[in-house]
Amino acid sequence: MPSPLPVEWRVFADADRLAHAAAEILLEIGRQSIVERGRFTIALSGGSTPERLYRLLAAAPYDDQIDWSRVQLFMGDERCVPADDGRSNFHMVSHSLLAGDKPKAAAMHPVRTELGTPQQCAAAYGAELAKLFGVTPPGAWPQFDLILLGLGDDGHTASLFPHAAALKVNDAIVTASPPGVLPPPVDRVTLTFPVLNAARNAMFLVAGANKGAALKDIYQGRATIEERPASGVRPSAGKLIWLLDQAAAGSASITR
Numbered sequence: 001m002p003s004p005l006p007v008e009w010r011v012f013a014d015a016d017r018l019a020h021a022a023a024e025i026l027l028e029i030g031r032q033s034i035v036e037r038g039r040f041t042i043a044l045s046g047g048s049t050p051e052r053l054y055r056l057l058a059a060a061p062y063d064d065q066i067d068w069s070r071v072q073l074f075m076g077d078e079r080c081v082p083a084d085d086g087r088s089n090f091h092m093v094s095h096s097l098l099a100g101d102k103p104k105a106a107a108m109h110p111v112r113t114e115l116g117t118p119q120q121c122a123a124a125y126g127a128e129l130a131k132l133f134g135v136t137p138p139g140a141w142p143q144f145d146l147i148l149l150g151l152g153d154d155g156h157t158a159s160l161f162p163h164a165a166a167l168k169v170n171d172a173i174v175t176a177s178p179p180g181v182l183p184p185p186v187d188r189v190t191l192t193f194p195v196l197n198a199a200r201n202a203m204f205l206v207a208g209a210n211k212g213a214a215l216k217d218i219y220q221g222r223a224t225i226e227e228r229p230a231s232g233v234r235p236s237a238g239k240l241i242w243l244l245d246q247a248a249a250g251s252a253s254i255t256r
């Protein structure tokens with residue numbers, strides 16, 4: 001197993017500057033992926049911080065800086081609600097990133113929440129990913145060019161919540177998970193740790209002082225995966241980037 005690359009931590013004055021930096025990094029990774037492999041595969045996150053990034057990407061000047069017809073969009077996690085429900089992550093992506101004329105050319109692969117139970121939806125999405133990436137887990141995992149992630153106040157990421165059974169799933173690409181303590185109180189479907197850690201690049205977007213306690217534990221290396229699941233994201237051969245705004249960094253006593 002190769003050693004993980006050093007983690008990159010960057011702090012920005014505010015959430016807006018953070019989103020601009022995220023857009024530039026995403027587009028750079030995307031262009032490089034298209035050159036090297038002919039496509040750019042991204043797992044999108046829900047949450048308010050990524051939504052700001054998606055709105056930027058949907059408009060000038062960023063919308064013109066990549067060939068969207070070579071971009072494949074997936075969901076890193078989803079809430080088990082209909083696609084037109086305001087709580088759906090796909091709904092948010094549709095009204096931000098995919099509201100842009102150019103990003104509409106991307107291939108979008110939503111979680112099909114209408115298929116049945118959370119377990120059935122997870123199994124179907126896992127099967128779709130296995131096919132599209134041409135892999136059979138647990139021998140091989142989809143390798144996303146970029147996985148975007150957020151950090152919950154409680155230290156969760158994607159829909160991997162503290163102490164949840166989903167944290168231990170290591171034989172499936174996608175798993176179902178009951179709601180955590182933070183809203184909305186709906187079942188989830190989420191990528192598992194083996195997939196997050198197979199990524200070529202994983203990028204956290206973290207804004208707001210409310211993230212301070214979880215962020216501090218992770219930054220100082222004293223978090224357990226059970227307590228702060230986001231600390232379990234450590235791509236084995238890929239790059240891990242944490243983008244923070246000053247409010248989040250300050251409240252976690254991170255100075256850079």
Ligand code: 6PG
Pocket residue numbers: 045046047048049050077078079089149150151152153156157158159
């Ligand atoms: C979701 C997410 C979740 C989110 C964090 C941070 O479905 O809610 O994917 O993991 O990224 O809760 O969200 P904010 O950026 O809104 O703080």
